[in-house]
Amino acid sequence: MKITEFLKHNYRHFNAAALIDAAEGYKTHLDNNGKMMITLAGAMSTAELGISLAEMIRQDKVQIITCTGxxxxEDVFNLVAHDYYERIPNYRDLSPEQENDLLSRHMNRVTDTCIPEMEAMRRIENVILEEWVKADQAGEVFFPHEFFYKILLSGKLDKSFQIDPKDSWLLEAAKKNLPIIVPGWEDSTLGNMYAGHVIAGDIKDVHTxxxxxxxxxxxxxxxxxNATEDSTVGFFQIGGGIAGDFPICVVPMLHQDLQRDSIPLWGYFCQISDSTTSYGSxxxxxxxxxxxxxxxGIDTPKYIIESDATIVAPLVFAIVLDQ
Structure with missing residues:
Protein backbone atom coordinates (compact mmCIF):
# COMPACT_ATOMS: atom_id res chain seq x y z
CA MET A 1 0.00 0.00 0.00
CA LYS A 2 1.30 3.45 -0.92
CA ILE A 3 1.84 5.96 1.89
CA THR A 4 -0.92 8.15 0.48
CA GLU A 5 -3.37 5.26 0.36
CA PHE A 6 -2.58 4.31 3.95
CA LEU A 7 -3.03 7.88 5.19
CA LYS A 8 -6.30 8.45 3.38
CA HIS A 9 -7.68 5.15 4.68
CA ASN A 10 -6.67 5.69 8.31
CA TYR A 11 -6.47 9.46 8.85
CA ARG A 12 -10.16 10.40 9.00
CA HIS A 13 -10.74 12.61 12.03
CA PHE A 14 -9.32 15.44 14.13
CA ASN A 15 -5.66 16.36 13.46
CA ALA A 16 -5.32 13.33 11.21
CA ALA A 17 -8.13 14.59 8.97
CA ALA A 18 -6.66 18.10 9.05
CA LEU A 19 -3.41 16.64 7.70
CA ILE A 20 -5.24 15.10 4.73
CA ASP A 21 -7.22 18.29 4.06
CA ALA A 22 -4.09 20.44 4.19
CA ALA A 23 -2.16 18.13 1.87
CA GLU A 24 -5.01 17.99 -0.65
CA GLY A 25 -5.33 21.77 -0.43
CA TYR A 26 -1.59 22.06 -1.14
CA LYS A 27 -1.98 19.91 -4.26
CA THR A 28 -5.02 21.87 -5.42
CA HIS A 29 -3.14 25.13 -4.98
CA LEU A 30 -0.28 23.91 -7.19
CA ASP A 31 -2.68 22.40 -9.72
CA ASN A 32 -4.30 25.84 -10.04
CA ASN A 33 -0.97 27.31 -11.14
CA GLY A 34 -0.10 28.50 -7.64
CA LYS A 35 3.33 28.81 -6.09
CA MET A 36 4.26 27.76 -2.55
CA MET A 37 6.47 29.11 0.21
CA ILE A 38 7.57 26.70 2.93
CA THR A 39 8.78 28.14 6.22
CA LEU A 40 11.03 26.19 8.59
CA ALA A 41 11.23 26.94 12.30
CA GLY A 42 12.59 24.87 15.16
CA ALA A 43 15.32 22.36 14.33
CA MET A 44 13.78 20.72 11.28
CA SER A 45 17.12 20.35 9.50
CA THR A 46 18.61 18.45 12.43
CA ALA A 47 15.42 16.37 12.38
CA GLU A 48 16.53 15.51 8.81
CA LEU A 49 13.50 16.95 7.06
CA GLY A 50 15.83 17.22 4.09
CA ILE A 51 15.05 13.60 3.21
CA SER A 52 11.55 14.62 2.09
CA LEU A 53 12.00 18.37 1.51
CA ALA A 54 14.82 17.83 -0.99
CA GLU A 55 12.46 15.73 -3.10
CA MET A 56 9.81 18.47 -2.89
CA ILE A 57 12.38 20.90 -4.27
CA ARG A 58 13.46 18.50 -7.03
CA GLN A 59 9.87 18.07 -8.15
CA ASP A 60 9.12 21.82 -8.07
CA LYS A 61 6.57 21.53 -5.26
CA VAL A 62 8.06 24.56 -3.50
CA GLN A 63 9.16 27.83 -5.11
CA ILE A 64 10.60 29.76 -2.16
CA ILE A 65 11.71 28.93 1.39
CA THR A 66 11.94 30.98 4.56
CA CYS A 67 13.98 29.49 7.37
CA THR A 68 15.84 30.38 10.52
CA GLY A 69 19.61 30.70 10.46
CA GLU A 74 22.21 22.69 10.30
CA ASP A 75 21.31 21.02 7.01
CA VAL A 76 24.94 21.52 5.96
CA PHE A 77 26.25 20.41 9.36
CA ASN A 78 24.36 17.15 8.90
CA LEU A 79 25.64 16.84 5.34
CA VAL A 80 29.32 16.93 6.34
CA ALA A 81 29.34 15.51 9.87
CA HIS A 82 26.48 13.02 10.12
CA ASP A 83 28.77 10.17 11.22
CA TYR A 84 29.85 12.16 14.26
CA TYR A 85 26.35 12.99 15.51
CA GLU A 86 25.19 11.23 18.65
CA ARG A 87 21.59 10.35 19.48
CA ILE A 88 20.52 10.31 23.11
CA PRO A 89 17.13 8.57 23.42
CA ASN A 90 16.99 9.16 27.19
CA TYR A 91 17.68 12.90 26.94
CA ARG A 92 14.86 13.70 29.40
CA ASP A 93 16.76 11.87 32.12
CA LEU A 94 20.08 13.68 31.75
CA SER A 95 21.46 15.30 34.88
CA PRO A 96 23.16 18.72 34.78
CA GLU A 97 26.45 16.88 35.24
CA GLN A 98 25.78 14.73 32.16
CA GLU A 99 24.87 17.83 30.17
CA ASN A 100 28.17 19.36 31.25
CA ASP A 101 29.99 16.24 30.09
CA LEU A 102 28.48 16.75 26.63
CA LEU A 103 29.70 20.33 26.70
CA SER A 104 33.22 19.20 27.56
CA ARG A 105 33.15 16.94 24.50
CA HIS A 106 31.88 19.82 22.33
CA MET A 107 28.60 18.01 21.66
CA ASN A 108 25.77 20.53 21.39
CA ARG A 109 22.43 18.88 22.17
CA VAL A 110 19.21 19.52 20.24
CA THR A 111 16.56 17.42 22.02
CA ASP A 112 17.78 13.84 21.42
CA THR A 113 20.54 14.69 18.95
CA CYS A 114 24.02 16.10 19.60
CA ILE A 115 25.76 18.17 16.92
CA PRO A 116 29.56 17.80 17.00
CA GLU A 117 31.11 21.26 17.17
CA MET A 118 34.52 20.49 15.70
CA GLU A 119 33.42 18.20 12.86
CA ALA A 120 30.37 20.26 11.86
CA MET A 121 30.43 23.87 12.99
CA ARG A 122 34.15 24.61 12.82
CA ARG A 123 34.56 22.74 9.53
CA ILE A 124 31.92 24.91 7.89
CA GLU A 125 33.30 28.05 9.54
CA ASN A 126 36.73 27.51 7.97
CA VAL A 127 35.26 27.13 4.49
CA ILE A 128 32.70 29.93 4.61
CA LEU A 129 35.14 32.36 6.25
CA GLU A 130 37.15 32.29 3.02
CA GLU A 131 34.06 33.47 1.14
CA TRP A 132 33.25 36.14 3.73
CA VAL A 133 36.79 37.56 3.57
CA LYS A 134 36.92 37.33 -0.22
CA ALA A 135 33.66 39.27 -0.56
CA ASP A 136 34.72 41.78 2.07
CA GLN A 137 38.01 42.52 0.32
CA ALA A 138 36.22 42.89 -3.03
CA GLY A 139 33.60 45.21 -1.57
CA GLU A 140 30.84 42.72 -2.44
CA VAL A 141 27.78 41.86 -0.36
CA PHE A 142 25.61 38.73 -0.38
CA PHE A 143 22.76 37.20 1.57
CA PRO A 144 23.56 34.46 4.12
CA HIS A 145 22.06 31.74 1.92
CA GLU A 146 24.09 32.93 -1.08
CA PHE A 147 27.32 32.30 0.82
CA PHE A 148 26.10 28.76 1.53
CA TYR A 149 25.23 28.31 -2.14
CA LYS A 150 28.77 29.35 -3.03
CA ILE A 151 30.47 26.79 -0.79
CA LEU A 152 28.06 23.99 -1.75
CA LEU A 153 28.35 24.55 -5.49
CA SER A 154 32.13 25.09 -5.37
CA GLY A 155 32.73 21.41 -4.66
CA LYS A 156 34.98 22.24 -1.69
CA LEU A 157 32.84 20.14 0.63
CA ASP A 158 32.10 17.22 -1.69
CA LYS A 159 34.72 14.91 -0.16
CA SER A 160 33.28 15.62 3.30
CA PHE A 161 29.73 14.47 2.52
CA GLN A 162 28.60 11.81 4.99
CA ILE A 163 25.01 11.37 3.80
CA ASP A 164 23.56 10.86 0.37
CA PRO A 165 23.66 14.42 -1.05
CA LYS A 166 20.16 13.96 -2.47
CA ASP A 167 18.91 14.18 1.14
CA SER A 168 20.29 17.69 1.65
CA TRP A 169 17.51 20.20 1.02
CA LEU A 170 19.91 23.14 0.88
CA LEU A 171 22.09 21.46 -1.75
CA GLU A 172 19.00 20.82 -3.88
CA ALA A 173 17.94 24.44 -3.37
CA ALA A 174 21.40 25.62 -4.41
CA LYS A 175 21.22 23.61 -7.63
CA LYS A 176 17.96 25.37 -8.53
CA ASN A 177 19.07 28.74 -7.12
CA LEU A 178 15.86 28.68 -5.11
CA PRO A 179 15.13 31.99 -3.36
CA ILE A 180 15.55 31.69 0.41
CA ILE A 181 14.64 34.23 3.08
CA VAL A 182 16.57 33.99 6.37
CA PRO A 183 15.24 36.53 8.88
CA GLY A 184 17.27 36.92 12.06
CA TRP A 185 20.27 35.09 10.63
CA GLU A 186 22.32 36.72 13.38
CA ASP A 187 20.62 34.30 15.79
CA SER A 188 22.58 31.29 14.57
CA THR A 189 25.91 29.61 15.22
CA LEU A 190 27.52 31.01 12.08
CA GLY A 191 25.90 34.38 12.72
CA ASN A 192 27.71 34.42 16.06
CA MET A 193 30.94 33.36 14.37
CA TYR A 194 30.55 36.11 11.77
CA ALA A 195 30.12 38.71 14.52
CA GLY A 196 33.26 37.38 16.15
CA HIS A 197 35.28 37.72 12.94
CA VAL A 198 34.04 41.29 12.47
CA ILE A 199 35.02 42.13 16.05
CA ALA A 200 38.43 40.50 15.52
CA GLY A 201 38.97 42.55 12.37
CA ASP A 202 39.05 39.64 9.92
CA ILE A 203 36.09 41.24 8.15
CA LYS A 204 36.09 45.03 7.83
CA ASP A 205 32.53 45.73 6.68
CA VAL A 206 29.81 44.24 8.87
CA HIS A 207 27.39 44.63 5.94
CA THR A 208 29.30 42.09 3.81
CA ASN A 226 5.11 36.15 -8.61
CA ALA A 227 1.73 36.75 -6.96
CA THR A 228 -1.01 37.33 -9.53
CA GLU A 229 -4.72 36.62 -9.71
CA ASP A 230 -3.90 33.61 -11.90
CA SER A 231 -0.96 32.39 -9.80
CA THR A 232 -1.21 33.18 -6.11
CA VAL A 233 1.46 32.26 -3.57
CA GLY A 234 0.66 29.82 -0.77
CA PHE A 235 2.15 29.72 2.72
CA PHE A 236 3.03 26.38 4.33
CA GLN A 237 4.32 27.11 7.82
CA ILE A 238 6.24 24.53 9.84
CA GLY A 239 6.40 25.69 13.45
CA GLY A 240 6.09 29.26 14.68
CA GLY A 241 8.46 32.08 15.40
CA ILE A 242 10.28 34.40 13.04
CA ALA A 243 10.39 31.93 10.15
CA GLY A 244 6.62 32.36 9.80
CA ASP A 245 6.06 35.78 11.34
CA PHE A 246 8.54 37.62 9.11
CA PRO A 247 7.55 36.60 5.56
CA ILE A 248 3.78 36.57 6.02
CA CYS A 249 3.93 40.30 6.78
CA VAL A 250 5.13 41.14 3.27
CA VAL A 251 1.54 41.30 2.01
CA PRO A 252 0.20 43.92 4.44
CA MET A 253 3.46 45.82 3.95
CA LEU A 254 2.91 45.91 0.19
CA HIS A 255 -0.72 46.97 0.63
CA GLN A 256 -0.45 49.43 3.50
CA ASP A 257 3.03 50.90 3.16
CA LEU A 258 3.47 50.80 -0.62
CA GLN A 259 -0.21 51.09 -1.63
CA ARG A 260 0.08 48.18 -4.06
CA ASP A 261 -3.54 47.28 -3.48
CA SER A 262 -3.86 45.08 -6.56
CA ILE A 263 -1.41 42.45 -5.27
CA PRO A 264 -3.27 39.32 -4.09
CA LEU A 265 -3.29 38.06 -0.52
CA TRP A 266 -1.63 34.74 0.27
CA GLY A 267 -3.61 32.13 -1.66
CA TYR A 268 -3.29 29.19 0.76
CA PHE A 269 -2.30 28.87 4.39
CA CYS A 270 -1.36 25.92 6.57
CA GLN A 271 0.49 25.83 9.87
CA ILE A 272 1.85 22.75 11.60
CA SER A 273 2.32 23.61 15.23
CA ASP A 274 2.24 21.98 18.64
CA SER A 275 1.33 25.34 20.17
CA THR A 276 -2.23 24.95 21.37
CA THR A 277 -4.68 27.68 20.45
CA SER A 278 -4.31 30.41 23.05
CA TYR A 279 -4.65 34.11 23.74
CA GLY A 280 -1.54 36.20 23.21
CA SER A 281 0.47 33.47 21.49
CA GLY A 297 -8.77 36.71 3.03
CA ILE A 298 -12.17 35.35 3.95
CA ASP A 299 -11.97 32.77 1.16
CA THR A 300 -8.31 31.78 1.58
CA PRO A 301 -8.04 28.01 2.19
CA LYS A 302 -6.83 27.76 5.80
CA TYR A 303 -5.58 24.76 7.73
CA ILE A 304 -3.94 24.18 11.09
CA ILE A 305 -2.50 20.85 12.20
CA GLU A 306 -1.79 20.82 15.93
CA SER A 307 0.87 18.15 16.06
CA ASP A 308 4.59 17.42 15.95
CA ALA A 309 6.03 18.75 12.68
CA THR A 310 8.77 16.10 12.64
CA ILE A 311 5.98 13.53 12.24
CA VAL A 312 3.45 15.50 10.20
CA ALA A 313 5.50 17.39 7.60
CA PRO A 314 7.00 14.31 5.86
CA LEU A 315 3.52 12.77 5.65
CA VAL A 316 2.04 15.90 4.05
CA PHE A 317 4.95 15.94 1.60
CA ALA A 318 4.36 12.27 0.79
CA ILE A 319 0.78 13.04 -0.28
CA VAL A 320 1.87 16.06 -2.30
CA LEU A 321 4.48 13.87 -4.01
CA ASP A 322 1.91 11.09 -4.66
CA GLN A 323 4.06 8.57 -2.81
Missing part, protein backbone atom coordinates in the same frame (compact mmCIF):
# COMPACT_ATOMS: atom_id res chain seq x y z
CA UNK A 70 19.77 27.48 12.44
CA UNK A 71 17.87 25.49 9.81
CA UNK A 72 20.02 27.01 7.05
CA UNK A 73 23.29 25.90 8.60
CA UNK A 209 26.49 39.73 4.83
CA UNK A 210 23.12 41.32 4.08
CA UNK A 211 20.48 41.48 6.81
CA UNK A 212 16.79 41.33 7.51
CA UNK A 213 15.64 44.62 5.95
CA UNK A 214 17.33 43.67 2.68
CA UNK A 215 15.65 40.27 2.87
CA UNK A 216 12.23 41.94 3.26
CA UNK A 217 12.97 44.18 0.28
CA UNK A 218 13.98 41.13 -1.75
CA UNK A 219 10.83 39.28 -0.70
CA UNK A 220 8.64 42.29 -1.57
CA UNK A 221 10.09 42.33 -5.07
CA UNK A 222 9.75 38.54 -5.47
CA UNK A 223 6.17 38.51 -4.22
CA UNK A 224 5.18 41.43 -6.44
CA UNK A 225 6.50 39.58 -9.50
CA UNK A 282 1.14 34.27 17.85
CA UNK A 283 2.20 30.69 17.15
CA UNK A 284 -1.06 29.50 18.72
CA UNK A 285 -3.27 31.99 16.91
CA UNK A 286 -5.88 30.49 14.60
CA UNK A 287 -5.54 31.44 10.90
CA UNK A 288 -8.67 33.64 10.96
CA UNK A 289 -6.80 36.15 13.13
CA UNK A 290 -4.61 36.85 10.11
CA UNK A 291 -7.63 38.24 8.26
CA UNK A 292 -7.63 41.28 10.55
CA UNK A 293 -3.98 41.95 9.68
CA UNK A 294 -4.55 41.86 5.94
CA UNK A 295 -2.56 38.68 5.39
CA UNK A 296 -5.32 36.20 4.51
Missing amino acids: ANLE VKGGIQYMMFLADWYTK YSGAVPNEKITWGKL
Whole structure:
Protein backbone atom coordinates (compact mmCIF):
# COMPACT_ATOMS: atom_id res chain seq x y z
CA MET A 1 0.00 0.00 0.00
CA LYS A 2 1.30 3.45 -0.92
CA ILE A 3 1.84 5.96 1.89
CA THR A 4 -0.92 8.15 0.48
CA GLU A 5 -3.37 5.26 0.36
CA PHE A 6 -2.58 4.31 3.95
CA LEU A 7 -3.03 7.88 5.19
CA LYS A 8 -6.30 8.45 3.38
CA HIS A 9 -7.68 5.15 4.68
CA ASN A 10 -6.67 5.69 8.31
CA TYR A 11 -6.47 9.46 8.85
CA ARG A 12 -10.16 10.40 9.00
CA HIS A 13 -10.74 12.61 12.03
CA PHE A 14 -9.32 15.44 14.13
CA ASN A 15 -5.66 16.36 13.46
CA ALA A 16 -5.32 13.33 11.21
CA ALA A 17 -8.13 14.59 8.97
CA ALA A 18 -6.66 18.10 9.05
CA LEU A 19 -3.41 16.64 7.70
CA ILE A 20 -5.24 15.10 4.73
CA ASP A 21 -7.22 18.29 4.06
CA ALA A 22 -4.09 20.44 4.19
CA ALA A 23 -2.16 18.13 1.87
CA GLU A 24 -5.01 17.99 -0.65
CA GLY A 25 -5.33 21.77 -0.43
CA TYR A 26 -1.59 22.06 -1.14
CA LYS A 27 -1.98 19.91 -4.26
CA THR A 28 -5.02 21.87 -5.42
CA HIS A 29 -3.14 25.13 -4.98
CA LEU A 30 -0.28 23.91 -7.19
CA ASP A 31 -2.68 22.40 -9.72
CA ASN A 32 -4.30 25.84 -10.04
CA ASN A 33 -0.97 27.31 -11.14
CA GLY A 34 -0.10 28.50 -7.64
CA LYS A 35 3.33 28.81 -6.09
CA MET A 36 4.26 27.76 -2.55
CA MET A 37 6.47 29.11 0.21
CA ILE A 38 7.57 26.70 2.93
CA THR A 39 8.78 28.14 6.22
CA LEU A 40 11.03 26.19 8.59
CA ALA A 41 11.23 26.94 12.30
CA GLY A 42 12.59 24.87 15.16
CA ALA A 43 15.32 22.36 14.33
CA MET A 44 13.78 20.72 11.28
CA SER A 45 17.12 20.35 9.50
CA THR A 46 18.61 18.45 12.43
CA ALA A 47 15.42 16.37 12.38
CA GLU A 48 16.53 15.51 8.81
CA LEU A 49 13.50 16.95 7.06
CA GLY A 50 15.83 17.22 4.09
CA ILE A 51 15.05 13.60 3.21
CA SER A 52 11.55 14.62 2.09
CA LEU A 53 12.00 18.37 1.51
CA ALA A 54 14.82 17.83 -0.99
CA GLU A 55 12.46 15.73 -3.10
CA MET A 56 9.81 18.47 -2.89
CA ILE A 57 12.38 20.90 -4.27
CA ARG A 58 13.46 18.50 -7.03
CA GLN A 59 9.87 18.07 -8.15
CA ASP A 60 9.12 21.82 -8.07
CA LYS A 61 6.57 21.53 -5.26
CA VAL A 62 8.06 24.56 -3.50
CA GLN A 63 9.16 27.83 -5.11
CA ILE A 64 10.60 29.76 -2.16
CA ILE A 65 11.71 28.93 1.39
CA THR A 66 11.94 30.98 4.56
CA CYS A 67 13.98 29.49 7.37
CA THR A 68 15.84 30.38 10.52
CA GLY A 69 19.61 30.70 10.46
CA ALA A 70 19.77 27.48 12.44
CA ASN A 71 17.87 25.49 9.81
CA LEU A 72 20.02 27.01 7.05
CA GLU A 73 23.29 25.90 8.60
CA GLU A 74 22.21 22.69 10.30
CA ASP A 75 21.31 21.02 7.01
CA VAL A 76 24.94 21.52 5.96
CA PHE A 77 26.25 20.41 9.36
CA ASN A 78 24.36 17.15 8.90
CA LEU A 79 25.64 16.84 5.34
CA VAL A 80 29.32 16.93 6.34
CA ALA A 81 29.34 15.51 9.87
CA HIS A 82 26.48 13.02 10.12
CA ASP A 83 28.77 10.17 11.22
CA TYR A 84 29.85 12.16 14.26
CA TYR A 85 26.35 12.99 15.51
CA GLU A 86 25.19 11.23 18.65
CA ARG A 87 21.59 10.35 19.48
CA ILE A 88 20.52 10.31 23.11
CA PRO A 89 17.13 8.57 23.42
CA ASN A 90 16.99 9.16 27.19
CA TYR A 91 17.68 12.90 26.94
CA ARG A 92 14.86 13.70 29.40
CA ASP A 93 16.76 11.87 32.12
CA LEU A 94 20.08 13.68 31.75
CA SER A 95 21.46 15.30 34.88
CA PRO A 96 23.16 18.72 34.78
CA GLU A 97 26.45 16.88 35.24
CA GLN A 98 25.78 14.73 32.16
CA GLU A 99 24.87 17.83 30.17
CA ASN A 100 28.17 19.36 31.25
CA ASP A 101 29.99 16.24 30.09
CA LEU A 102 28.48 16.75 26.63
CA LEU A 103 29.70 20.33 26.70
CA SER A 104 33.22 19.20 27.56
CA ARG A 105 33.15 16.94 24.50
CA HIS A 106 31.88 19.82 22.33
CA MET A 107 28.60 18.01 21.66
CA ASN A 108 25.77 20.53 21.39
CA ARG A 109 22.43 18.88 22.17
CA VAL A 110 19.21 19.52 20.24
CA THR A 111 16.56 17.42 22.02
CA ASP A 112 17.78 13.84 21.42
CA THR A 113 20.54 14.69 18.95
CA CYS A 114 24.02 16.10 19.60
CA ILE A 115 25.76 18.17 16.92
CA PRO A 116 29.56 17.80 17.00
CA GLU A 117 31.11 21.26 17.17
CA MET A 118 34.52 20.49 15.70
CA GLU A 119 33.42 18.20 12.86
CA ALA A 120 30.37 20.26 11.86
CA MET A 121 30.43 23.87 12.99
CA ARG A 122 34.15 24.61 12.82
CA ARG A 123 34.56 22.74 9.53
CA ILE A 124 31.92 24.91 7.89
CA GLU A 125 33.30 28.05 9.54
CA ASN A 126 36.73 27.51 7.97
CA VAL A 127 35.26 27.13 4.49
CA ILE A 128 32.70 29.93 4.61
CA LEU A 129 35.14 32.36 6.25
CA GLU A 130 37.15 32.29 3.02
CA GLU A 131 34.06 33.47 1.14
CA TRP A 132 33.25 36.14 3.73
CA VAL A 133 36.79 37.56 3.57
CA LYS A 134 36.92 37.33 -0.22
CA ALA A 135 33.66 39.27 -0.56
CA ASP A 136 34.72 41.78 2.07
CA GLN A 137 38.01 42.52 0.32
CA ALA A 138 36.22 42.89 -3.03
CA GLY A 139 33.60 45.21 -1.57
CA GLU A 140 30.84 42.72 -2.44
CA VAL A 141 27.78 41.86 -0.36
CA PHE A 142 25.61 38.73 -0.38
CA PHE A 143 22.76 37.20 1.57
CA PRO A 144 23.56 34.46 4.12
CA HIS A 145 22.06 31.74 1.92
CA GLU A 146 24.09 32.93 -1.08
CA PHE A 147 27.32 32.30 0.82
CA PHE A 148 26.10 28.76 1.53
CA TYR A 149 25.23 28.31 -2.14
CA LYS A 150 28.77 29.35 -3.03
CA ILE A 151 30.47 26.79 -0.79
CA LEU A 152 28.06 23.99 -1.75
CA LEU A 153 28.35 24.55 -5.49
CA SER A 154 32.13 25.09 -5.37
CA GLY A 155 32.73 21.41 -4.66
CA LYS A 156 34.98 22.24 -1.69
CA LEU A 157 32.84 20.14 0.63
CA ASP A 158 32.10 17.22 -1.69
CA LYS A 159 34.72 14.91 -0.16
CA SER A 160 33.28 15.62 3.30
CA PHE A 161 29.73 14.47 2.52
CA GLN A 162 28.60 11.81 4.99
CA ILE A 163 25.01 11.37 3.80
CA ASP A 164 23.56 10.86 0.37
CA PRO A 165 23.66 14.42 -1.05
CA LYS A 166 20.16 13.96 -2.47
CA ASP A 167 18.91 14.18 1.14
CA SER A 168 20.29 17.69 1.65
CA TRP A 169 17.51 20.20 1.02
CA LEU A 170 19.91 23.14 0.88
CA LEU A 171 22.09 21.46 -1.75
CA GLU A 172 19.00 20.82 -3.88
CA ALA A 173 17.94 24.44 -3.37
CA ALA A 174 21.40 25.62 -4.41
CA LYS A 175 21.22 23.61 -7.63
CA LYS A 176 17.96 25.37 -8.53
CA ASN A 177 19.07 28.74 -7.12
CA LEU A 178 15.86 28.68 -5.11
CA PRO A 179 15.13 31.99 -3.36
CA ILE A 180 15.55 31.69 0.41
CA ILE A 181 14.64 34.23 3.08
CA VAL A 182 16.57 33.99 6.37
CA PRO A 183 15.24 36.53 8.88
CA GLY A 184 17.27 36.92 12.06
CA TRP A 185 20.27 35.09 10.63
CA GLU A 186 22.32 36.72 13.38
CA ASP A 187 20.62 34.30 15.79
CA SER A 188 22.58 31.29 14.57
CA THR A 189 25.91 29.61 15.22
CA LEU A 190 27.52 31.01 12.08
CA GLY A 191 25.90 34.38 12.72
CA ASN A 192 27.71 34.42 16.06
CA MET A 193 30.94 33.36 14.37
CA TYR A 194 30.55 36.11 11.77
CA ALA A 195 30.12 38.71 14.52
CA GLY A 196 33.26 37.38 16.15
CA HIS A 197 35.28 37.72 12.94
CA VAL A 198 34.04 41.29 12.47
CA ILE A 199 35.02 42.13 16.05
CA ALA A 200 38.43 40.50 15.52
CA GLY A 201 38.97 42.55 12.37
CA ASP A 202 39.05 39.64 9.92
CA ILE A 203 36.09 41.24 8.15
CA LYS A 204 36.09 45.03 7.83
CA ASP A 205 32.53 45.73 6.68
CA VAL A 206 29.81 44.24 8.87
CA HIS A 207 27.39 44.63 5.94
CA THR A 208 29.30 42.09 3.81
CA VAL A 209 26.49 39.73 4.83
CA LYS A 210 23.12 41.32 4.08
CA GLY A 211 20.48 41.48 6.81
CA GLY A 212 16.79 41.33 7.51
CA ILE A 213 15.64 44.62 5.95
CA GLN A 214 17.33 43.67 2.68
CA TYR A 215 15.65 40.27 2.87
CA MET A 216 12.23 41.94 3.26
CA MET A 217 12.97 44.18 0.28
CA PHE A 218 13.98 41.13 -1.75
CA LEU A 219 10.83 39.28 -0.70
CA ALA A 220 8.64 42.29 -1.57
CA ASP A 221 10.09 42.33 -5.07
CA TRP A 222 9.75 38.54 -5.47
CA TYR A 223 6.17 38.51 -4.22
CA THR A 224 5.18 41.43 -6.44
CA LYS A 225 6.50 39.58 -9.50
CA ASN A 226 5.11 36.15 -8.61
CA ALA A 227 1.73 36.75 -6.96
CA THR A 228 -1.01 37.33 -9.53
CA GLU A 229 -4.72 36.62 -9.71
CA ASP A 230 -3.90 33.61 -11.90
CA SER A 231 -0.96 32.39 -9.80
CA THR A 232 -1.21 33.18 -6.11
CA VAL A 233 1.46 32.26 -3.57
CA GLY A 234 0.66 29.82 -0.77
CA PHE A 235 2.15 29.72 2.72
CA PHE A 236 3.03 26.38 4.33
CA GLN A 237 4.32 27.11 7.82
CA ILE A 238 6.24 24.53 9.84
CA GLY A 239 6.40 25.69 13.45
CA GLY A 240 6.09 29.26 14.68
CA GLY A 241 8.46 32.08 15.40
CA ILE A 242 10.28 34.40 13.04
CA ALA A 243 10.39 31.93 10.15
CA GLY A 244 6.62 32.36 9.80
CA ASP A 245 6.06 35.78 11.34
CA PHE A 246 8.54 37.62 9.11
CA PRO A 247 7.55 36.60 5.56
CA ILE A 248 3.78 36.57 6.02
CA CYS A 249 3.93 40.30 6.78
CA VAL A 250 5.13 41.14 3.27
CA VAL A 251 1.54 41.30 2.01
CA PRO A 252 0.20 43.92 4.44
CA MET A 253 3.46 45.82 3.95
CA LEU A 254 2.91 45.91 0.19
CA HIS A 255 -0.72 46.97 0.63
CA GLN A 256 -0.45 49.43 3.50
CA ASP A 257 3.03 50.90 3.16
CA LEU A 258 3.47 50.80 -0.62
CA GLN A 259 -0.21 51.09 -1.63
CA ARG A 260 0.08 48.18 -4.06
CA ASP A 261 -3.54 47.28 -3.48
CA SER A 262 -3.86 45.08 -6.56
CA ILE A 263 -1.41 42.45 -5.27
CA PRO A 264 -3.27 39.32 -4.09
CA LEU A 265 -3.29 38.06 -0.52
CA TRP A 266 -1.63 34.74 0.27
CA GLY A 267 -3.61 32.13 -1.66
CA TYR A 268 -3.29 29.19 0.76
CA PHE A 269 -2.30 28.87 4.39
CA CYS A 270 -1.36 25.92 6.57
CA GLN A 271 0.49 25.83 9.87
CA ILE A 272 1.85 22.75 11.60
CA SER A 273 2.32 23.61 15.23
CA ASP A 274 2.24 21.98 18.64
CA SER A 275 1.33 25.34 20.17
CA THR A 276 -2.23 24.95 21.37
CA THR A 277 -4.68 27.68 20.45
CA SER A 278 -4.31 30.41 23.05
CA TYR A 279 -4.65 34.11 23.74
CA GLY A 280 -1.54 36.20 23.21
CA SER A 281 0.47 33.47 21.49
CA TYR A 282 1.14 34.27 17.85
CA SER A 283 2.20 30.69 17.15
CA GLY A 284 -1.06 29.50 18.72
CA ALA A 285 -3.27 31.99 16.91
CA VAL A 286 -5.88 30.49 14.60
CA PRO A 287 -5.54 31.44 10.90
CA ASN A 288 -8.67 33.64 10.96
CA GLU A 289 -6.80 36.15 13.13
CA LYS A 290 -4.61 36.85 10.11
CA ILE A 291 -7.63 38.24 8.26
CA THR A 292 -7.63 41.28 10.55
CA TRP A 293 -3.98 41.95 9.68
CA GLY A 294 -4.55 41.86 5.94
CA LYS A 295 -2.56 38.68 5.39
CA LEU A 296 -5.32 36.20 4.51
CA GLY A 297 -8.77 36.71 3.03
CA ILE A 298 -12.17 35.35 3.95
CA ASP A 299 -11.97 32.77 1.16
CA THR A 300 -8.31 31.78 1.58
CA PRO A 301 -8.04 28.01 2.19
CA LYS A 302 -6.83 27.76 5.80
CA TYR A 303 -5.58 24.76 7.73
CA ILE A 304 -3.94 24.18 11.09
CA ILE A 305 -2.50 20.85 12.20
CA GLU A 306 -1.79 20.82 15.93
CA SER A 307 0.87 18.15 16.06
CA ASP A 308 4.59 17.42 15.95
CA ALA A 309 6.03 18.75 12.68
CA THR A 310 8.77 16.10 12.64
CA ILE A 311 5.98 13.53 12.24
CA VAL A 312 3.45 15.50 10.20
CA ALA A 313 5.50 17.39 7.60
CA PRO A 314 7.00 14.31 5.86
CA LEU A 315 3.52 12.77 5.65
CA VAL A 316 2.04 15.90 4.05
CA PHE A 317 4.95 15.94 1.60
CA ALA A 318 4.36 12.27 0.79
CA ILE A 319 0.78 13.04 -0.28
CA VAL A 320 1.87 16.06 -2.30
CA LEU A 321 4.48 13.87 -4.01
CA ASP A 322 1.91 11.09 -4.66
CA GLN A 323 4.06 8.57 -2.81
